[in-house]
Every structure is written in C-alpha cells, then in structure tokens.
Amino acid sequence: MDFSQAFEGREEAVIELFTATFTASGGAEEGRLIGDLVRHQLTGTAAPDLQVFLAESGGTIIAGAISTRLTYDRDDRAVFVLGPVAVATERQGEGIGRALLTHALKALRHAGVDIAVTYGDPAYYSRVGFQPISEAFAPAPFRLQHPEGWLGQSLTEAEMTPLRGSPRCVEAFDDPVFW
Template identity: 45%
Template sequence: MTDDTIKLSAFTTNATDDVIELFTQSFGDAEGEVEGKVIGHLVSELIVTTPETDLLGFVATIENKIVGAIFFSRLTLANKANAFILSPVAVSTAFQAKGIGQKLINFGLKQLKDNGVELVFTYGDPNYYVKVGFNPVSEDCIKAPLILTYPEGWLAQSLVGTEIEPIEGDSFCVDALNEQSYW
C-alpha cells in the first residue's frame, strides 16, 4: 500500500451505511461487540440529527472501499470561537497501524482550517493525538461539555497559530454527542 492508493475525500450521505458498518466493525473488533454497536449508533445519530453546517466527515478509500472515516462536529464555546470536536474516528481493522488514521485527521484539520475553524478538540488517548498536533487542555482553561471520566483525554489545538487562551463559561456539543456515556 502506497500513499497514492489511499484516497481522502469528504463524507457524503450515500456512504452512510458503509461508514456505520466500518465504525461498528472496527470498534467491535477492538473493544467488543457491544461497544461496536454503541459507536455505530453514535455515528448514525451524528449523521441523521446534526445540521449539515455543524458536521464535517471525511473518508479514506482504497480501491473504492471505505477503510477509514472521521467526523468533526460543532462545539459551541462561551466566547463564540469557531470550534469543532473530533469524534469519532475509525480505521478498518485490516488497515490499522498504516498511518491512515493520522492521514484522515490531518486532512480533516486542513479542511477545517480552510473553512475558518479556529479551535479543534478531541477526547481520547493523548499519546495518539499529540502525533497530530493536539495537546492536553485543562478544564480550568476550557470546560468540556459533559463530565470527563478521563480528564487527561481532553485535548485541543489551535488552527490559527495562536496559543489557546482560557475561555470562561460552558461549552456545548451537538445532540448526538450530548450523552454522558461517551464522556
């Protein structure tokens, strides 16, 4: 597999079923069938319930087969900064550890930056996400939308080249992510 065999593009709703299956399968393989179904349902809800202006998705394909996908959804901050949260991302089990996830994240971040997004957040493994520019952010600096069970996983990066300044007040995610079990 070479870089030119991986095609990165915007998610379109005609790929909905394939993308839900990708998330269900890859999370199921990694964390068990129940978790796979939970994340598959999350992706379905993101696609169906999130306004088009508040959701950006991207896919990685090899020979016209979707092998990776990522979603970014609006995160509303008290200071009205243009912000999104990366969640979730999946790569087909057969294609993991080949850099596809990082390529997808970097591609998505570039698209967000090109569209005027200032801040991007995620909630996950800091050891993975620091490789693509995310850094831990304290809730004293910017509050997460819901209670974090793993505070070290609250991460952010500026897409405008400035240091992340504290933002007082609450933040709000899209309805599909507004479920404590995801946090």
C-alpha cells in the first residue's frame, strides 16, 4: 500500500470511492450526500485550504481522507478539519484507516498545521490521538447535532488551548447538514 496526495485528474475515482463506501455503510442517501460533499471539497476549495490523502494498492485508490481549513478570526494558529474518511468496503478492518489517518496527521504537521479537529466516532478517532473538545473550547461553524463527536488534537509540542474567535469553514462544509 502506498500513500499519495495526487488527486488531481483522479477526482471522479475519489468521489466514487466515498459514494460507494458511504452507500454501503449508511444507504444511498448518505452515499450521495458524502459523494457530493467530496466533489465540492475537491473542486471548490482553494489549494492552501485543502489536503487530500489517498491510499493506493496496485494503482487503485482503496482509501481516502480529506482535510480542509477551519479559520478562527481571532486566532492565528492553523487548524484543519479531517473528514470525511473512507476505506473501500471490501478492505475495511485491515488497519488501512488507522494507517492513513496516522500518515495524514503527520503530513499535516509537516505542512505547518497546529491543530487537527474532526467530527466522528470518539471510539474510533481516539485510536489516532483525538480527544473530545467542547464547543466552548473550539467553536464549531454550526451548532453540533452530536457534540460528543467533536474531537481535536495538537499537532505540535504545544498543548491545545481554546481557539479564539468565530470559526469559518470552507464552502463545501458551509451547510448545517454536515454538523
């Protein structure tokens, strides 16, 4: 398995991976919603605000993790949201998700990102260093439907301290349905 960030020219394959994976796990509507989200992320996000991590095997994309910037207007630390994440249904449970997330977090750190946040299952994401954070500690772009899924971690030596100001996500996430 190889890691790559080369998604340009392969957007349709990445979107198809997310659509198929989330259709299998959550049904057709969820598959469409996440497929459209990923399309919007890949085609509508300025390059400095987007990081795409892929895992490939024999030239086929088997997993992906998308990360986009979250800006706080009174805080100059670089914050990225990690998500969505998908491992091809037939390759789940082999440790690929964990390996890809570990790789993505390391790459974000090398790219100068100070803090990673995500919104998902704490039991899964705690395996790669995420811890629960409150909306007071790190305001979310919209009122969270599942505040227990709001998670963060420092990617530097510095302890994670509260994020200041109003958050602004990339346009693809600017919809309460995702929060």
